[in-house]
Structures are given as C-alpha cells and as structure tokens.
Amino acid sequence: MTDAPKIPDTMVAVRTRGPNRLYLDPTTPVPTVRPGYLLIRVLSVALNPTDHKRLAIFGESSPHTMGCDVAGCVVLCGGNVDQDYVPGDRVAGLCYGMKPGDPSSGAFGQYALLKGALSMRVPEHVSDAEAATIAVGINFSGLVLIYGGATATGMIALQLARLSGCRVLTTCSPRNSQLVKALGAHHTFDYHDAETCGPAIRAATGDGLMFALDCVAEGNSHRICAEALTSRGSGVARYTASLPLGDVFPRDDVQHGWTSGYSSFGEGTHLAGPLREANAADLEFATRFWKLASALLFQDRLRLGPLVHLRPGGLQGVQEGLSELKSDRVSAEKLVYVL
Structure with missing residues (x-):
C-alpha cells in the first residue's frame, strides 16, 4: 500500500501586494484540491503579458497568487477529472492567476491547482521548461x-x-x-x-x-x-x-x-468592465481543444522549443521577468523559470 504524499501546509509563492506590487510569500497556504482539479508540485512556470496587465488591474484585491502557465507533477486528483491521471504524472496546464475571490488560483508557487479539463500529460520528448509554455498559447x-x-x-x-x-x-x-x-x-x-x-x-x-x-x-x-x-x-x-x-x-x-483564455474555465471572469458570466460552451470547446493539442504534442507536430528562454532565480526571478515583459523587451521567446 502506497503512503499518501506528504503535503506541507504552506509554500513559497509570488503574491500581489497592491496594484503593480508583488512579493515572495513563504507563508502562502497550499491550495486544497477540489473536484475537477489536480494538485501539482510545480516544476516550471512561464511568464505572459497577461500577468503584469492583471497585476495593474486586480492587484488591489490582494493578496493573490500570480501566474497562468505551469508544468509539474500530479500530487493529488480531486475526482471528476476526465482523464486517468495518477500521482507522479508530468502535466502542463492553465491556472487562473489573480482570480478575484480565489487567492490560491495562480501558478507561481511551489504547488498549484490545475483544472483537469485544461491540462495535458507531457510527453517524454518535451522538457519541463518547454511544457510550461503551452497553456496560454493554446486557447x-x-x-x-x-x-x-x-x-x-x-x-x-x-x-x-x-x-x-x-x-x-x-x-x-x-x-x-x-x-x-x-x-x-x-x-x-x-x-x-x-x-x-x-x-x-x-x-x-x-x-x-x-x-x-x-x-x-x-x-x-x-x-x-x-x-x-x-x-x-x-x-x-x-x-x-x-x-x-x-x-x-x-x-x-x-x-x-x-477572446479571453480565462473564460475557458467555465466560470465567471473579470477582465474588462463588469463580471462576465460563466459560459459552459467555452469550457466545452476548451476541453476538446486541449485534447487535440495534447495529441499534436505527443505526435511531435506542435513545436515548443523556439519559445523557451530559461532564466535563473526560480520564483525569485519572476518579478524581474515581468518588468522586462512590461517594458516590451521580450520578443520571439517565453521567459521560463524552473523551481
């Protein structure tokens, strides 16, 4: 009989402290897995322009964990996940970083929650760094x-x-x-x-x-x-x-x-103006699309290598990377940080 994985109560995560302000918080609660979701141990994260843009808009509703693009290993499955994931599987997926009302929803931490429908297994020929670049681009x-x-x-x-x-x-x-x-x-x-x-x-x-x-x-x-x-x-x-x-x-x-990738969660979203109500059709489409993208990745028909620019510093390097994105100093690559 395999012992249940030991999961700490707290973790290190990149959190918001107000508009355009963030910090590294070593006391962030580890997210609690829930139906339809996976709890993963984060191996790598990638930055997107949406990260610094949402920090400017939603930073005031602090503290929230930042980040969308993530790759890692499955620790726990919350049930009702439409794929047979098991602990130890390498996966990549999309987090809803800085989601109003859900402080634990982001990717930039030692652990993260992934919606099962918006995730995929990572084939052996794809590195953890490459896998972290998948999510925001697929949509x-x-x-x-x-x-x-x-x-x-x-x-x-x-x-x-x-x-x-x-x-x-x-x-x-x-x-x-x-x-x-x-x-x-x-x-x-x-x-x-x-x-x-x-x-x-x-x-x-x-x-x-x-x-x-x-x-x-x-x-x-x-x-x-x-x-x-x-x-x-x-x-x-x-x-x-x-x-x-x-x-x-x-x-x-x-x-x-x-179009907003956040609507693919099938939940209400905040981006511009008032709350946009949940749209089940967006989640249904995204679920089909993730399965298609997963198949293309395993067939080696979807290339990720040109995207990756590995950066040092792990989570500590995220703030500098976001500053580079904001000042438009990143082109033809994606900044990736390995934990």
Missing part, C-alpha cells in the same frame, strides 16, 4: 493573418492554423521572419511601418483576407489588421483580438471582438 481552409507571429501565442496559433490547412500570413520583426516561417507562416510582413503594412498585406492577398487574429492588441495592431482585411467586409470578415479594445476598431463592416 478551415483559406487565408488567415496572425498579427504578432513571434509572440508566444502567435507561434502556437500559426502552427495550429497551418495544421488546419490555412495559408498563414503573419507580422513580425525582420529578425524573426525565418523563425516564424519555420513554424508554418507562408508570408511575413514588417509591422514597424504602420502606414504600409496593412495595404501590403491586402495587396498580397488580392483583397481576399477574411480572418485576422491579433495576438498583440496594442499600438497600431488593430488599424493594421483593419487595413489588411478585405475591403469587401460585408459583415463576413472577422477580426479577433487577444485583449479588449473597446470601440477603437475602425471598421463597422467587419465582425470584431476579443
């Missing part, structure tokens, strides 16, 4: 524009679009052009010249681009996408951003909106 035939192809989300999105049979166009810096082409992009465009980038994409697609996914959602990204999409929008062309843009999208003839 038809024809042309599609991936704006920000060298972002972490963009590099995953363009691979999935290519595997779906799409002809993929993307924006990036010239130095990252070969990287994104190796991952599946057919054509790249330099976004630095905001006046010519959009028209150049429209010309290259014969005024036929119908879909744009904006993985940056800042600066001129929405305007460039609007100018790249077909002039024959007629309410059929579609623009989707990774962040809420309010009413700034300049074309009424294009369907436009934004």
